[in-house]
Amino acid sequence: MTHHLEDRRDVDGSLCDLLDLGPDAISFRDEVRDWLARNVTDEARAIPADRHRLSGHREALRRWTDALRAAGYLCVAWPREYGGRGLSGIEVALLNEEFARAGVQRVTLGMGETLVGPSIIAHGTEEQKARLLPRIVAGQDRYCQGFSEPGAGSDLASLRTRGDVRGDEVVVNGQKVWTSWYKDATVLFCLCRTDPEVPQHQGISYVLIPIERDGKPNGVEFRPLRQMTGQSDFAETFLTDARAPLDNVIGGLGGGWKVAMTTLGNERGGTATTRYVAFRDELLDLVAECRRRGLVGDPLVRDRLAWAWSQVEVMRFMALDLLASLAAGEAPGTAGAGSVNKVFWSEYQQRLGEIAVELLGPDGLLVGPDYRLDQWSQLFLTSRSHTIWGGTAQVQRNIIGERLLGLPREPRPPARSRS
């Protein structure tokens, strides 16, 4: 072989080039390509995708985000009237591909863009959409998630955090856990029980709780949780008479469950069409590392790397299937298709992390000063969470079994009284 796998990162080019796209899509792509050619900077290209490696790049990320905001490249799938760009699934894929080709991040505004916004668009009132969505695009509202509780993980509907309606406010008391992105957040999107008398799923409300009101604390206290990586990406959240206006209840009082399912649906669906690009880069990094260490001649190493390559290729092919359906104007998959993706990529990442630290031999046993992790130890440990958050691998398999295959649900035990 005259070429090495890791030297041909974009050998297969664009998926969208394989599709029969109309002239509108082509001119949109050219517009994006042209904008990138004029605006990409070296410092933007240098911003790492891994949030744990951002130090030294935060200002660059802020400048790049501002540039994207000014050009209308944030929250691109949202309707134009709320600050988005109204892009179709195919156009979002085109955009992602062009950004990847230019070697820069297509910044998303955290959970505000990926989780809260879509829920507001699906279930919010006109007033809420007009008031809340532009604030997310502008970077004024930055959201963190308050769903899970110490006693309510996969069984989210058993949550106990209380919301009492007093006048035109909801007053929230309880404890949340696994609050991600809390460090920079201004609003907590939170599930609480506003009616304890009705069946579990019907008494839940989806409330947006400001972390401060008028510059004063609003009863939302974060205590960082240290995870197995040594980092603190999550917090426990203690809510003590935290107040939110009734206007901040999405989907109406008691209507929170369906809103939460929209949120989780988005979390589980995610960016299925371009995820493979990052996974391929990651795998090629590992191949390069193995070559540096003289390992690529080992038949066992070759078997494992070839297996990993197959999995990344499959993610590319599944993305292409999805794009082909979108391009043909067909509905993108059915309920549960996101679960297939989630199971596939999360378990792939976990296996790749295991393979990587095994292949590194004794070096895979070491960490840096202050428990600093290299790329592969980080992957090995972080990937344990991928089969837990957003619905565990077991919950995903229940969804696949029940929604895609039509298998019967597990009988529920008799309802217990809530005290």
Place this chain on the structure above:
Amino acid sequence: MSYAPLSVRAPVRDAVRRFLADVVPLDRVREISATESGFDPVAWRRLATELDVQALVVPASYGGADGGWADLAVVAEEMGRALTPGPFLATLGLALPAIVATGDEAAAADLLPGIARGDTVATLAWAGDDGTWALDPTRVTATRAGDESWRLTGHRSYVLDGHVAGLLLVCAETADGPGLFAVHGDAAGLRRTVQPTMDQTRRLARLDLSEVPARRLACASVADVVAQALDRASILLGADMVGGAQACLDASVAYAREREQFGRPIGSFQAVKHLCAEMLVQIEAARSAVRYASFALDERPAEVPALACLVKALAGEAYLRAAGDNVQIHGGIGFTWEHPAHLYLKRARSSDGLFGRADLQRRALADRIGL
């Protein structure tokens, strides 16, 4: 041509599915499998006259339809689903692409129209006995018997449908290196013996050749010709495996919904539900790979060698798992001769083993992607 959504292939899929349900339903599969040849010439003929399957990817200049491999892969998937026995894979996956790959126009003009019409059953015999499925010309030696005429002597084992093929393409060693030869199924000096197979739906044969008259096909590299044929056969076999695995999943789900134990359908137990879910994840992955690989056969030939190995490995593992878990989910009934679950398990085993099991495929994949 652009990458088409799955729905575009639905008419082909439905037509083949109806044909197989009508002409080769499961009872008929069992009858055919119980014969020594395992081959139903009437069904093969009807496949050609009613669906034009044999002509599909034959070039138009040789009596074919000049169609796409993407459609042929859909046919293969349906045959896998229906456990269809017969020489589809040997004729269209191995022999046809081998003849095309030689570039020998005279041979193509003589041999391809018969395949396209459904008159000719053909196969390719290239491997040695060592189980690697690698090209080994030395098992058969070829000597010149005249200007155009050759004589082959030696043997080949594990020849797919070698006992029923009227046209055998045999790799043999000549004084000037490896050559590819066409041999008539009823040629003098050729003895063909069925090798009984665990998979009742797929036959292998041993060929013993003693001074068998043969015609040499002109080609630059026998190794390239065999590689191209194997790539195509592997992708078609991948499609067959996806179809078989899907049939296993469908059967498991149907059974798990109706079979009750401990007062509830067994499909409501997570232990069973998760087996089914895992089958689906692996089948979806393999199906996407087969779809892309068959697209590449038509549109991106440079990608084919790597994709063939990738597809073969993925589909093989997905099918073995689905077929095994299908037996498990059916419990005792799934272990009987009467229930079809074992037919799938055996076809999964033979499909994964044919042309090299998954780890051999990954070894080749590593080479082909530049690892």
